[in-house]
Every structure is written in structure tokens, then in C-alpha cells.
Amino acid sequence: MELRVESRPLGDICVLSSQVFQDERGFFSEVFRADLFKALGLPYEFVQDNHSGSVRGVVRGLHFQWDPPMGKLMRVTRGTAFLVAVDIRKGSPTLGKWFGMEVSAESGKQIWAPAGFARGFCVLADYAEIQYKCTGIYNNKGESGIRWDDPEIGIQWPLAEVQLSEKDRKARTLKQWLSSPESDHFTYSDDHTMVAR
Numbered sequence: 001m002e003l004r005v006e007s008r009p010l011g012d013i014c015v016l017s018s019q020v021f022q023d024e025r026g027f028f029s030e031v032f033r034a035d036l037f038k039a040l041g042l043p044y045e046f047v048q049d050n051h052s053g054s055v056r057g058v059v060r061g062l063h064f065q066w067d068p069p070m071g072k073l074m075r076v077t078r079g080t081a082f083l084v085a086v087d088i089r090k091g092s093p094t095l096g097k098w099f100g101m102e103v104s105a106e107s108g109k110q111i112w113a114p115a116g117f118a119r120g121f122c123v124l125a126d127y128a129e130i131q132y133k134c135t136g137i138y139n140n141k142g143e144s145g146i147r148w149d150d151p152e153i154g155i156q157w158p159l160a161e162v163q164l165s166e167k168d169r170k171a172r173t174l175k176q177w178l179s180s181p182e183s184d185h186f187t188y189s190d191d192h193t194m195v196a197r
Helices: 034-039 174-178 181-185
Strands: 003-007 014-018 020-023 026-029 048-055 059-065 072-078 080-087 098-104 110-113 117-123 127-134 143-145
Touching: 059 080, 072 080, 072 098, 072 117, 080 110, 080 127, 098 110, 117 127, 174 181
Parallel strands: none
Antiparallel strands: 003 014, 014 110, 020 026, 048 127, 059 117, 059 143, 072 110, 072 127, 080 098, 080 117
């Protein structure tokens, strides 16, 4: 089956598409194969799968984890959502830049955002489910977040009226994050790898 990289926004994010076989019975698609991901130069060892369901207007994010570093492969399996990733790596030429894309269950698109990017989404359908494969086990002592509406980032969210958790409402700005000692865990290097501290 065909699995291909459609684009590489900000250099290190990947938009992936999978071949879908469909007939009157329904559809079938391979969304992950370790050998194909390896051939594309993408991570192929994921250690945790997460599944989230939310109603229209819910924003979750912008979340990230540095211990252990966590990259995420995100897809929408029901409804439609706007998936976002923001570069938070010190020294990166795209620091503070964001990429966002409307993804539906029907589109079959996936977005890979490595460690060093804050990720989030906004639900556009009445209800949507987002699944993401993670390269690190969740650790609440090694995670944080950036404000979804940080004006210095300027994400153009498709909805103005949103619902947030208390935790996300109180998240730091990118500037506050970069002034914290934890931000040294995400440092950009010339070979596009994240240098762990």
C-alpha cells in the first residue's frame, strides 16, 4: 500500500497520506507500517497510543513533553479538526512559527510533529476523535504547555468561541517558556535533531 509524505512544513513536520481502498462494504487503509516509516526517514518505534474525543469548539493544547522527549503522529478518526504544531526549539530558524491544517476522518491525512514542537487541535465538527501515536511514555513531571492564543505566535484558529481546560487556560506564553530552565531541553541543531540537555 502507498504511504507518502505530501509536504514538510517548517522543515521537520510531515503531512502524510495513505492509500484508501473503498467499496460498498466500507474502506480499508494502512495508516502505519514500521518498514515504510523507516524508509521515509520517520520514527517507527512508538510506545504509546492516545485517543481523544471532543465536542465542537474544544481546543486542547498546545502541549509538549521533554522527559522523555515526545513526538506525536496525529490523525482524525471521526469528524473534523484543525491540527496545529508550533516550533519551540531554542535556536531554530522557525522558532515560534506554526503550522495548522484542517483534517477529517475521510481525508486520511496524518501529521507528524517531532519533540520540540507544541501540539494542539480545535474541533470543527459537532464531535471529533483524534488519535495520536507517541514516541515517549507520558510523564506529568516532564510536560508543559503554551497558550493557544499567544499573540506572539498568532495561530489563525478557525473558531473564535472555544472551550478550554483550566490547565490550558493558565498555560505560559512562548516567551515565558523560553525564559524557563526547562526550555533548554529543546535546542535546535544544524542537522535538524533535537539536542537533549
